[in-house]
Amino acid sequence: MAEDVTGLPGLPLRLGVMEVLGFKDPCEGDWARLRVVQYRELFNSALVRVVGHSVAALITVSLFLGNVSALLLGAWVIALALALGHVLTIERQLATLDRRLMTRAEFNRHCLSIAGLATAWSMTLLVFVPFGDPGEHATLWMLVAMLVAGSAVKLKQAPVITLTWAVIGGAAGLFSFLVAGDYLLAASCILYGFVIVAGSIENAKTFLTARIAEAGVAEKDEVVSLLLREFEEHQADWLWQIDTQRRIRGASPRFAYALSREARDVDGKLFMEMLAGPGWNSGNLPASLHELAEKLRRRESFADLVVQVEVPAGRRWWELSGTPLLDEEGNFAGFRGVGSDVTQERESSEKIAYLARYDTLTGLPNRLMLTEGLAEALRYAAQWKTRCAFLMIDLDRFKAVNDSLGHHVGDRLLAQVSARLQSVMTKNEQVGRLGGDEFAVVIRDASRSGHVEEVADRIVKAVSEPYLVDNHTLYIGASVGSAIGPRDGATVEALMRNADLALYQAKDDGGGKHRQFMPALHSNAQERLKLEASLRTAIGKQELELHFQPVVNARSENVVSFEALLRWNSKDHGFVSPAKFIPLAEDTRLIVPIGEWVLREACRHAMAWPEDIKVAVNVSGEQLLDPRFAQTVVRALGDAALPAHRLEIEVTESVFLRDGRTARQALEEVLALGCSIALDDFGTGYSSLGYLRTLRFSTIKVDRSFVQGAAQGSQESLAIINAVVAMAQSLEMSTTAEGVEDAAQAALVRDMGCTKIQGYYFGRPMGALEARSLVVKRRNTAAA
Template identity: 60%
Template sequence: MNIRTPASKALPKELPALAVLGLSDSGDGDWGRLRGLQYSTLWRTAFTRITTQATAALAVSLLLLGRVHPAAIASWLLLLALTHCHGYRIDRSLADTDRRQVTRDEVKAQMLGSIGNSLAWALPLCGLALFVDSQTQVKVWTVLAMLMAASVILIPAVPMNTLVFSGIVGGAAVAAFVVRASYDMAAIAILFMGIILLGAIEGARRYLAAKIAEAGMAEKDEVVSLLLREFEEGQADWLWQIDTGRRVRSVSPRFAYALDRDAAGAEGMPLIQLISGPAWETGQFPPSLHELAERLKRREPFSNLLVRAMIDGQSRWWELSGTPRINENGVFEGFRGVGSDVTEARENSDKIAWLARYDTLTGLPNRMMLTETMAGALDYADKWRTRCAFLMIDLDRFKAVNDTLGHHVGDQLLARVSERLKEQMSENELCGRLGGDEFAIVVRDATDAKQIDQVARRVIDRLSQPYEIDHHTLFIGASIGSAMGPRDGSSVETLMRNADLALYRSKDTGGNAHCTYEPALHAHAEERRKLEFALRRAMDRKEFHVVYQPVVDAISEAVLSFEALLRWDNAELGAVSPAKFVPLAEDTRLIVPIGEWVLREACREAMNWPPHVRVAVNVSGEQLLDSNFAASVVGALSGSGLPAHRLEIEVTESIFLRDASQARAALEQIMSLGCAVALDDFGTGYSSLGYLRKLRFSTIKVDRSFVQGAATGNAESLAIIRAVVAMADSLGMSTTAEGAETEKQVQVIRKLGCRKIQGYFFGRPMSPNDAQGLFRNQALPARQSVA
């Protein structure tokens, strides 16, 4: 029958005396496995025990020789040899019980062999020694007592053998001493037997406790090895180990793979040499390798240390953790740790860091990096009492390129602009992209104020040169506003805001210019903010009203139409000029709802005029490009009942620069309704004959600047008006001259052939009631209207 429990069960923690002797399996634990560890030790000490007993047998034989018949001694020695041969065979069969289960039959056989050997040793005291004197008997006892003590030492794992041997041999000695009436020696023998018994049990406990601890350590090592193998097989990490000379040892397959070497080739090589590449020869190690070498030199533990490694000519990033190895004697034996290749994660991290500070389209620093650089420049200027500057750049006419040629060309243009900007930068300057078509320059040291203007002029000149993109020759410009720190602002936000204000001023002057910040610009911006706030509430407060300026026939001076003009009267600001609030309304797209309201009011008022009188309404580019524009026109006409042919929509040439195709489509929709379309301010913008050919305008309006120039005899103005009139006549269009304020101007306009005239000479913008009053008379007296 098997006496072992399952191998998975832990070894016992408690070691009671009976359990140690093998008389019971007390408590929890795998006693079967412990019995195997006990009996496997018998084979390892068999030769020593036989040698010891042979020496003791020789000593006893010499003591008995001459006192006992030699034949008896020889017979005893033969019997002793036979018991040893039998015990040797049993011990050898138990040699592998530390790896298998020991059976009860094996335990029984071993015990019987031990009893036989003990009885053989009892004969010199119980039998042969009876024929000798007391002194010789004591000497024989002394030899056997030494043999009993040796048994405690030689077979500590199996105390039952010592107990059996001591009990039988000691009992024989006590009996022999009692027979000879040597009661004192009998008592000594009994006491010695007790000591042997206690010593055997305590020695067995210590031996077995050591074996249990040793087995526990072996199990832990096995578990750790298993876990480490699973770790290396299931993870991308690897284990590494170096000795006191910092040479790699026990190279695992995964670590060898990371080194791009075979394990045997890497074994014994210095770790730093394996991962430093050519730097091993030159000594020019990266800082991370220096740090690793220092940690190893100082025998300091480290965790997640990022190291740049050169493996097979390729740069890699490793993350290493290591702990010094100290043996049980406190001696340093090297390092052991874990490592992983984090190259991909590092590259992704670098890419993310780059994306956080650089613009993906142009490769220039983005707003975040510009802000950080500006903050550093301000700190430096404050510390050393110097100056720095921030230049904000906006591209002129870029939106027209983007709208007409598409975003693909626009993106290429921005990339070219960034290249030209970088060409103009010195070590003292950093350029970047804020977003859209806005760029910026940080000047770290701007002690020389003239340098700011020089940088700005250089950038404007370079960016204004033509660009060749996708077979298109493009011309743009640049407007720049600058602010100097800490004079114009002690914080990045303030400095950027003030540079932006200066940029607005630069664009207001017509662009392609550089303006510096002045405190008055802040007041202007505050005024603009208040104006915008008031403008947003003007519709709800009904602060808008429409006035009408007459357009008369150049010959008969009869009123042909009125131009509807928007006016704004605010309780706090008073009468606000259209030149101020109309551009603001366009920037904020408030012009769309305001324009729709003007359109409805004009159509409603036109119903009070004679059927032949038209009303002209100015339409902003924001309105025209709005998807609901045509619907708003239809709504105004149907709501008022005004016939479509009495409504004239006035547009400027600038709308064709934003989105010519959409503008043309919107105007064609209006014309299909029956409305007329007039081209306002012709000749002052980017005049093109192309859209005159494609769109049939009802009227071309000549700007007041040409009218005033013609009245003074300016040859260019005269030539332009003649050309416009001739072109309009040939295309079947009418012409209206704007800004006629004097009789001389009216006469010149008539001579040049313009069909209609608009200006203060025939009437200022007037209220709806005054406009209706004009039709009470057949003609409009000039002098009376001026008055």
């Protein structure tokens, strides 16, 4: 198989006879490109051939001038001149093959022109010989043979020319000698033609092989030169070379540019001095330059060595590769190599490494770095038989700030919190951010008694101080949970998990406190997991039920509605308090399917009551954020055939803090159905009057804490109730006082203007049948 050695498609190294002659396409390569190599230089020998043909023509004319008529000789000379001129015209056109490819039509025309020229000379053997003697015959054959030989020599790259000459001229000679009866010379014509053609083909193969190899070398040289030029012209790459004294030799323009100097100012200077900059005199060199110097001293090859250099343009990072140079006798002659400026890549990688280990908002170590620090602290504690500690911090009331004032304020608040946490840390403590509003502290050595409590107290005190963010004075707090290693956990995962359990305990205890891990917290966590698992199957096992607490008209004391209250009687855990399982359902989003069940059941039971009795259902923020909430209400009303005006949705102000727009949109859809909305626990949360303006609440419910306080003579509670009642009247809303437990409290809130009352005095939460019986009983009593 032919091998392309030139880098140019179509120039194969191995050639057959027919491929050399041009009668067959090469097995590998391009016929046209091969013909270019053969024919582009034919015209260069035109002058020599013209002279040769002219001399041969003069000899021929002189031989036969007396024997052949002048007219015939003149006609032959003219035909020869025309044939020769035609050949040279075609070859002159082929001289442009350096810029184009040869066509098969041109190849055929040239072959025909050579055949015409050979025929012109062959005619002398066929026409002039009968007029001469045997000596002139031999002389004329010798002239033709010389022209064939000259073609083989001067046009060796195109053996088809010699073949044409040999075939036509040899045939004419053979025929003429056979006619003359000279069979020995006839045989010599055949032998001569065979030898001259074979030699011509071999010479052509040698010529073509040499030219193709030269073209390959030239092409490779051109490619190398092009690559070197491109390499030198690239702004970040350069070539460098130093001698045995480590002085720069032949500084390239790119290398000088990288050094922020002129090439003439660099040549001959110490390589290491140029790289070290001002640090050369002080000897304060980066470790990477010491490594480079050691490589040069040991005369070792190196590749992709990243070094820190100081140039007038500033600190840069270079990637250098180099290899020792040897002279002709094998002696060390210096170093040569390449270099590139990788400062941008280095800075990018350092930034990526920073982002991987530090929090972008606060600049504190992130979870990855904290876990690494805790792992190191545990190793230190195990080695030296000391103790370490891990503290988890959760910000109290941060979510309310973030939801009410926006994430930009929340982010600035987190930045201030981070700064305060850093300010109360010592070298023994590392603070970082785990994510959101959670932070953590690693105490490397916590052996001293009371040390963990001191750090936790500093944290709670520092975080609890007021903040000023965008003209807002903000108050938040911090809850802290801690675990001691290796006592509370010998691994990073165990210690972090136990500190998290302690943090849950601190939050459950009201926040703003520090709690240490205790083994009992594990059982609490396991109980929570079991409780969650049971809650997930509570609906299917029919463990949930609804109780209903009556709401009465403050004047007539007739029942006007019932509030549906969820109860859970678990087969595994017994009666579970709503205060325990409702927050769990909200944390796990089980409140959404449970809430759907409550809506369906409440509407179904309400259909058994008189038509003027409403049912009120509490809805959490998680339910309002569900895009299918309005559809759930429609389905519950439709399944029970309950009119929409008999369903009241109760919400607290907290539902607007997480995603106020979504919650408001969901409630507007419910209002459009004809349902009413009550605002529960008003005054205990954030009391944003904006919600009262944008949503048509039907009822504002006064929290039981204010009712109890007013009953005890609290002026603050009395003022709050009076304000709520006045505001509700101005907005044409009703007010419901919750937690009324006796007749005195009922009279008090009635006199203060509350329109509805709810509490144990008028009825505890009861089953659906009891609720219906209560309504019937009260109505019968009133009728009597």
